Amino acid sequence: xxxxxxxxxxxxxxxxxxxxxxxxxxxxxxxxxxxxxxxxxxxxxxxxxxxxxxxxxxxxxxxxxxxxxxxxxxxxxxxxxxxxxxxxxxxxxxxxxxxxxxxxxxxxxxxxxxxxxxxxxxxxxxxxxxxxxxxxxxxxxxxxxxxxxxxxx
Amino acid sequence: xxxxxxxxxxxxxxxxxxxxxxxxxxxxxxxxxxxxxxxxxxxxxxxxxxxxxxxxxxxxxxxxxxxxxxxxxxxxxxxxxxxxxxxxxxxxxxxxxxxxxxxxxxxxxxxxxxxxxxxxxxxxxxxxxxxxxxxxxxxxxxxxxxxxxxxxxxxxxxxxxxxxxxxxxxxxxxxxxxxxxxxxxxxxxxxxxxxxxxxxxxxxxxxxxxxxxxxxxxxxxxxxxxxxxxxxxxxxxxxxxxxxxxxxxxxxxxxxxxxxxxxxxxxxxxxxxxxxxxxxxxxxxxxxxxxxxxxxxxxxxxxxxx
Ligand SMILES: Nc1ncnc2c1ncn2[C@@H]1O[C@H](COP(=O)(O)OP(=O)(O)OP(=O)(O)O)[C@@H](O)[C@H]1O
Ligand SMILES: [Mg+2]
Ligand SMILES: [Zn+2]
Numbered sequence: 001x002x003x004x005x006x007x008x009x010x011x012x013x014x015x016x017x018x019x020x021x022x023x024x025x026x027x028x029x030x031x032x033x034x035x036x037x038x039x040x041x042x043x044x045x046x047x048x049x050x051x052x053x054x055x056x057x058x059x060x061x062x063x064x065x066x067x068x069x070x071x072x073x074x075x076x077x078x079x080x081x082x083x084x085x086x087x088x089x090x091x092x093x094x095x096x097x098x099x100x101x102x103x104x105x106x107x108x109x110x111x112x113x114x115x116x117x118x119x120x121x122x123x124x125x126x127x128x129x130x131x132x133x134x135x136x137x138x139x140x141x142x143x144x145x146x147x148x149x150x151x152x153x
Numbered sequence: 154x155x156x157x158x159x160x161x162x163x164x165x166x167x168x169x170x171x172x173x174x175x176x177x178x179x180x181x182x183x184x185x186x187x188x189x190x191x192x193x194x195x196x197x198x199x200x201x202x203x204x205x206x207x208x209x210x211x212x213x214x215x216x217x218x219x220x221x222x223x224x225x226x227x228x229x230x231x232x233x234x235x236x237x238x239x240x241x242x243x244x245x246x247x248x249x250x251x252x253x254x255x256x257x258x259x260x261x262x263x264x265x266x267x268x269x270x271x272x273x274x275x276x277x278x279x280x281x282x283x284x285x286x287x288x289x290x291x292x293x294x295x296x297x298x299x300x301x302x303x304x305x306x307x308x309x310x311x312x313x314x315x316x317x318x319x320x321x322x323x324x325x326x327x328x329x330x331x332x333x334x335x336x337x338x339x340x341x342x343x344x345x346x347x348x349x350x351x352x353x354x355x356x357x358x359x360x361x362x363x364x365x366x367x368x369x370x371x372x373x374x375x376x377x378x379x380x381x382x383x384x385x386x387x388x389x390x391x392x393x394x395x396x397x398x399x400x401x402x403x404x405x406x407x408x409x410x411x412x413x414x415x416x417x418x419x420x421x422x423x424x425x426x427x428x429x430x431x432x433x434x435x436x437x438x439x440x441x442x443x444x445x446x447x448x449x450x451x452x453x454x455x456x457x458x459x
Binding site: 110112113114115117118119120121134137138139140141142143 | 243260262263264271282284
């Protein structure tokens with residue numbers, strides 16, 4: 001007997017796969033998807049994965065991702081893969097990539113940073129290390145670790 | 154070279170540029186001693202914006218510009234004029250670049266000078282950005298060590314006091330890692346170097362946290378003392394005990410080695426007893442005196458007067 005519950009296929013939309021186990025809801029927050037969202041969404045949390053042991057996966061009907069959203073996702077799910085589904089088939093598939101410079105992606109965690117005042121600039125970070133993730137503000141020069149990044153997203 | 158460049162962070166100064174700055178500073182220092190009237194920056198204008206109080210830094214920048222034959226325009230209380238009207242720093246800078254050839258900024262927010270440099274086509278000098286950087290203070294600290302001891306490499310430098318909030322300490326630490334020095338850090342538990350600075354120091358530098366001053370005094374070449382601010386302590390009896398254990402008096406100085414020096418970015422409060430001032434080791438007033446020639450060198454190099 002088939003013991004796994006299959007999530008039904010989506011016709012058109014986006015699949016975000018290989019999200020670190022437990023981070024799917026954070027990705028939902030990044031995509032600003034909440035109870036007002038009208039798209040149909042399936043979320044798998046801590047599902048078994050060959051590569052990752054456990055992973056999260058999100059399938060969203062009728063939704064494309066913007067570049068800045070993919071950049072944000074790359075900060076918390078650097079190994080995520082994104083598939084674009086058109087008429088039940090994957091038409092495009094790519095891995096997210098941590099950009100070496102992140103402009104306007106995440107707010108600086110340092111409350112004393114000038115970018116947190118009303119100034120006409122976007123936040124601006126340099127990627128210092130991928131694993132563990134560390135980024136450095138190009139204004140106040142402070143580093144942000146994963147925890148701080150997540151709380152600022 | 155420094156021509157037309159901003160100095161926002163100590164990292165803006167390349168390792169091989171420090172020597173040129175030191176040489177230029179020696180020349181400025183000699184010119185001052187000989188009472189020479191310099192006209193290197195005749196007709197040029199410096200604008201100073203101090204959004205935070207300052208005595209030494211501001212006076213030394215303004216004096217440096219005048220000594221070079223240039224002139225200075227400044228807002229006496231930058232805080233009350235622009236910020237209260239809600240003007241952004243970006244707008245202030247874009248206005249000021251039309252009035253001046255070089256802009257000096259002190260601002261309470263970290264990264265403020267960096268932001269200014271992005272909006273200005275004229276060079277910006279960071280005169281302190283919150284608990285961020287104070288690169289010209291660092292350059293003058295390095296110059297003082299070099300001038301007093303002949304070399305920076307090979308020296309043992311002990312930094313004592315408030316290592317947490319003091320931006321001069323942070324800039325100095327980052328700068329010293331470019332030299333072959335050993336560093337001792339001595340501070341009360343609550344005023345230790347913060348992680349965001351420690352994480353930026355390269356692995357493999359010779360640095361240790363010493364619990365008490367006594368254990369390092371004998372082999373220290375440079376004792377760099379900083380002010381411990383009362384306001385940082387919620388418990389005033391704790392402040393009293395801390396200030397007591399870190400104050401430098403003649404007895405402490407007597408343990409120091411022959412050619413060693415004591416530095417302090419000033420103003421000092423109780424950290425150094427007044428009778429230490431007469432010791433030849435007391436270099437802090439000479440250090441403050443280097444403020445003008447160092448800034449003369451930097452400003453004239455940036456504006457191409459030399
Ligand atoms: N029409 C669809 N509706 C919903 N999900 C889909 C659809 N087509 C593919 N997927 C999902 O998209 C993801 C990538 O699909 P793919 O067929 O490339 O999977 P895979 O062979 O598991 O690849 P990978 O090595 O990336 O795990 C999988 O999670 C898959 O379940
Ligand atoms: Mg798979
Ligand atoms: Zn910042």
